Amino acid sequence: MKFLALPTLLTAAALAIPTLLLLYFLKLRRVERTISSTLLWRKAIEDLQVNAPFQKLRRNLLLLLQLLVLAGVLTALGQPVANFVASNDRTVVILLDQSGSMKTAEAGGDRLDLAKEAAIKLVRNLGRGDKAMVISFADRARVVCPFSDDQRQLIRQIETVRATDGRTTLAEALQLAVAYSSRIIDLPGVSSPGAALESADIELISDGRIADADQQVVQRGKLRFIQVGEAVDNVGIVAMEARRGYEKPGQVSVFARVENFGPEPVTTDVTLLLDGRILSVREVHLAGAARSAGTQPASPRSSGFTETSSAVLAFELSEEGGGVLEVRIERRDALAADNVALSPIAPPRAVSLLGVGNRRAIEFYIRNWAADAPHVALEWMTASEYERLDEDRLQDGGRSRWDVVLFDAHDTARLPPGSYIFFGGVPRIEGVAAEGEVEDEFIVNWDETHPLMRYVWLDRVHVIKWRRLTLPRSAVRLAEGERSTVLAYMLDAGRQFVVTAFDLMDSDWPEKVHFPMFLENAVRTLTAAGGDATRSLRVGETIAAAVPRGARSVRVLRPDGEAETLDVGDRLQFLYGRTDFVGLYRLTFDDNDRTQATYAVNLLDRTESRIAPNDRLEIGAELVTREEGVTRSNQPVWPYAVAFALVFLLVEWWIYNRRVMI
Known part of the structure; x- marks a missing residue:
């Protein structure tokens, strides 16, 4: 047995025991009376003698009992625990899941409450000499408490963990666990190439909804999975998109997918709202989810009920103004975060686009596209006219006068802060150059996930030749040839560039149906003007907001009520990555117009919405089954001490x- 609060026990004993004995030494104050005999007062005389100052203590049963009561109380204050399992100074890493699915409602709270209770039990069961650390994780991992043998500190830090709406990924948490638990003996001035490494026991507390579990490997230590949660009933929105019409910006199309992850059939209403105003209500019938025949619950994608039922809803509305669209499931279930999906839509506005080039054919293609894009106001000039522009004509408030400038086969260094598209030309900035030409190559790879490349397919684009580009490391390479970059996106000193290595006249791209879509994507991404899709994000994605002229800082109001003010300096684009909660993120810049922008962050994650707990995890090639609760190695004894005292x-x-009475 050991005492977790031995200093408290010793201090209390030093104060309480002398005080009790002193009370027996002190003489009681009595009024003297004359009596005829002391025969009936023998007990009172004995008591008088005991309480006389500095009298030797005599045998007193009451004093003995009171000392035993005091001993029981003091023992309880010392928090004694009994060691049922021998402790060898273990090192324990507690991985605490705080992802979106841990907000699932359970009896007596949510899953994170259950997980924290399990973590606290693990801490209280630590033996003398044992150390533990706590790491919380969702889409990112965070050290909640470094290694410590102070159980009170560990418990306090565990209680501060709160659930986010992020998706569950284990990779970063395991990397931190292995890095911190591999303790290297390193003495000052002593070389230790053969330093000993001590592996930790890793305690994973989760509901098992881990997207990348089967991709991980535990390199050192032993992993134990403690599963929490029981609820399975959930209907969630797993996809949503709102987009203005390409030819009719006043028309807004809204698409949403609703999916039933529970075993019972569900009938529910789905409502479309704009700024809280109901626009449409649809009734949806969803069959219950079922387990696929022969499927074993070894990973989040195959666990529980795998054959789910879903419905796709499409809404059309006319809206010339802006606001926040909301798709809402009118049903309460175990997980509330996926019952709502939001998407801000901005009013249509014209984007000022300047085209610079000497060839009528390319001007013809660009003008045809702009004519079908009512939100684009196009102006065209030759390369020589652009180079001769006065500075006050080229700039406004220290930035480019146009929202976007497009160059056709022209290299230039006249690039004030702004947004630029180059076809067959390059910006004359540090780190960028075009040396020689590449011939007889094909475009072999492109990033379909980047906003610039949505609905753009380059596999059938034929290019005769392109310039061999030298780009800075920070450049995002959007399309690659066999040995060189074909299309790239860059940021540099308040400017952003889209650079295409080939001349449009050396390709058939302008004749492809997706070339206008690329131009549309480029304008939307570079200006964030009509790009409503860029203002609707998933948890963990980065907000990218265009910085208005004259702005030096921005205030971000988060959906959890927290507000923070950040500097933007002379940057053209403001990036914000703390999108760990669903809801609206409202940005207010400090420019003269107090420009505001609203971004929506949604869950939209089938892995998190599939809340049925996973009993078994596949960590790499190893199948990890759940533990039934927490195995006690140290049993608290203080309740028995209290019972003894009573x-x-x-x-x-x-x-x-x-x-x-006698």
Whole structure:
């Protein structure tokens, strides 16, 4: 047995025991009376002698019982625990899941509450000499408490963990666990190439909804999975998109997918709202989810009910203004975060686009596209006219006068802060150059996930030749040839560039149906003007907001009520990555117009919405089954000490009252 609060026990004992004994030394104050005989007052005389100052203590049963009661109370204050399993100074890493699915409602709270209770039990079961650290994780991992043998500190830090709406990924948490638990003996001035490494026991507390579990490997230590949660009933929105019409910007199309992850069939209403105003209500019938035949619950994608039922809803509305669209499931279930999906839509506005080039054919293609894009106001000039522009004509408030400038086969260094598209030309900035030409190559790879490349397919684009580009490391390479970059996106000193290595006249791209879509994507991405899709994000994605002229800082109001003010300096684009909660993120810049922008962050994650707990995890090639609760190695003893004190207190009370009655 050991005492977790030994200093508290010793301090209390040093104060309480002398005080109790002193009370027996002190003489009671009595009024003297003359009596005829002391025969009937023998007990009172004995009591008088005991309480005389500095008299030697005589045998006193009441004093003995009171000391036993005090010993029980003091023992309880010392927080004794009994060691049922031998402790060898273990090192324990507690991985605590705080992802979106941990907000699932359970009896007595949510899953994170259950997980924290399990973590606290693990801490209280630590033996003398054991150390533990706590790491919380969702889409990112965070060290909640470094290695410590102070159980109170560990418990305090565990209680501060709160659930986010992020998706569950284990990779970063495991990397931190292995890095911190591999303890290297390193003495100052002593070389230790063969330093000993101590592996930790890793305690994973989660509902098992881990997207990348089967991709991980535990390199050192032993992993134990403690599963929490029981609820399975959930209907969630797993996809949503709102987009203005390409030819009719006043028309807005809204698409949403609703999916039933529970075993029972569900009938529910789905409502479309704009700024809280109901626009449409649809009734949806969803069959219950079922387990695929022969499927074993070894990973989040195959766990529980795998054959789910879903419905796709399409809404059309006319809206010339802006606001926040909301798709809402009118049903309460175990997980509320996926019952709502939001998408801000901005009013249509014209984007000023300047085209610079000398060839009528390319101007013809660009003008045809702009004519079908009512939100684009196009102006065209030759390369020589652009180079001769006065500075006050080229700039406004230290930035480019146009929202976007497009160059056709022209290299230039006249690039004030702004947004630029180059076809067959390059910006003359540090780190960028075009040396030689590449021939007889094909475009072999492109990033379909980047906003610039949505609905753009380059596999059938034929290019005769392109310039061999030298780009800075920070450049995002959007399309690659066999040995060189074909299309790239860059940021540089308040400017952003889209650079295409080939001349449009050396390709058939302008004749492809997706070339206008690329131009549309480029304008939307570079200006964030009509790009409503860029203002609707998933948890963990980065907000990218265009910085208005004259702005030096921005205030971000988060959906959890927290607000923070950040500097933007002379940057053209403001990036914000703390999108760990669903809801609206409202940005207010400090420019003269107090420009505001609203971004929506949604869950839209089938892995998190599939809330049925996973009993078994596949970590790499190893199948990890759940543990039934927490195995106790150290049993608290203080309740028995309190019971001991109460028993002797009752005995002391009974004896005292019996003596008084006699």
